[in-house]
Amino acid sequence: MKFQREIFRYKVAVGIVFKKLRTDLLIEGKPMTQQYLNNDISEKYNKSWNSAREETLPNTTLENLYLISNYFNINIDYFFQLVQNVTNKEVDDAIKGKSRLNNLYKNL
Secondary structure (H helix, E strand, C coil): CHHHHHHHHHHHHHHHHHHHHHHHCEECCEECCHHHHHHHHHHHHCCCCCHHHHHHCCCCCHHHHHHHHHHCCCCHHHHHHHHHCCCHHHHHHHHHHCHHHHHHHHCC
16 A cells, blocks of 8 residues: 555656646746647657646656657656655645545545
């Protein structure tokens, strides 16, 4: 049970980092939208991307980790440093902020 909760929280932290990377990049003075990222990845990499899924509760692949790191011009080591720096409060807030995450977490 504890192991499943830890994995769930780690996945949420990965999603938080995906969202931070996206929203920290400004397009015409505004944070990049999910749709913009989806379209840009599709165009640049010929790969379907669903930002909403990846930012909520990703179960991402190594290919997607590589792709997003390449897209944002960061190395994978740095990506995982960002994940490690996500606070428990940020994870708790993300879980509480989405009813789907909240319900899944309660059932673990």
